[in-house]
Amino acid sequence: MRFLSVFRIRRDERLLACLALAVFLLLNALVVWKYYGLFSPLSGNNWDILVKSFHISGFDSITYYIVSDWHARYNVYRHPLLSFAMYVPYLLNLCLMKLTGINCAQFVVATMLTVSSVYSVLFFHRLMREIIGTGRRDSLLLTAFFFSFAYILLATIVPDHFAYSLFALLLTLYISGRMMKEHRQMKIRHTVLLFLLTAGISLNNGLKVFLASLFTDGRRFWHPRHLVLAVILPSLAIWSFARFEYYHFVWADEKARHEMKHTEKPKSEKYT
DSSP: OOGGGGGSOOGGGHHHHHHHHHHHHHHHHHHHHHHHHHHSSOOSOHIIIIITTOOOTTOOOHHHHHHHSOOOOSOTTTSTTHHHHTHHHHHHHHHHHHHHSSOOHHHHHHHHHHHHHHHHHHHHHHIIIIIIOOOHHHHHHHHHHHTTSHHHHHHTTSSSSHHHHHHHHHHHHHHHHHHHHTTOOOOHHHHHHHHHHHHHHOTTHHHHHHHHHHHHHGGGGGSHHHIIIIIIHHHHHHHHHHHHHIIIIIHHHHHHHHHHHHHHHHHHHHTO
16 A cells, blocks of 8 residues: 555545535634634734634634744644644745735635545545445444534634644554555554654654554564664654754743743832
8 A cells, every 4th residue: 555545535535525625614714704804914913913812712823823923832842843844834824925915824724724624534434434344324424423523623623733633643543454454564664654743743642653553563563673763763853853943943932931021020010
């Protein structure tokens, strides 16, 4: 199974993909419509406008800020590669801002969320149909049932990392499930790629890739060469990068913000 072939939408999946696309476009359009008047004007105070003014309980809109004014503002130890994954969308939004005169972060993020969500639907349906072996009607019903949960629907429309995590984890389950069905072992490069994708979005996701590799590879997982190349070295690499990211992109800004808070506090105490 070629690694990239899993992203090809098959003929019998086109109707499902179109239905999912229509649903997620509509839901994301509602969020864009809700905040368009507040978030679309260009501003020099993007953090206060795009993050502090966002009110969907339990989620934040840091992605809007990063796509508008790139900084490594995610918690780098929890999301080591997410800021850098958003650099290309930031460049796209930068071009759109110059062309349109408005901040198009909402449209860029909504597009990414919609694409991730449509593929999540397809991967979940394939898991039900091909890996678990349920019938076509039952697979569609289970897919619709899963994506009807309120928290899942929210994750597909809020500018947080959950929709990307869902996409990456379902992709991991589908690939590992196919390999188990075909009695094939997951190659080291596949484990590393999936680990960097999932753990780069949210570090704890990487553990699921190692579990998938364990079930797929069996005893081979514990072979010293496999442990070193597929588990230990990628883990050390992503943790080292997170530390590098913190000290080179985050620490100076954090220090400046803390110093500003300490200088502002005595001024406010004068008038109490």
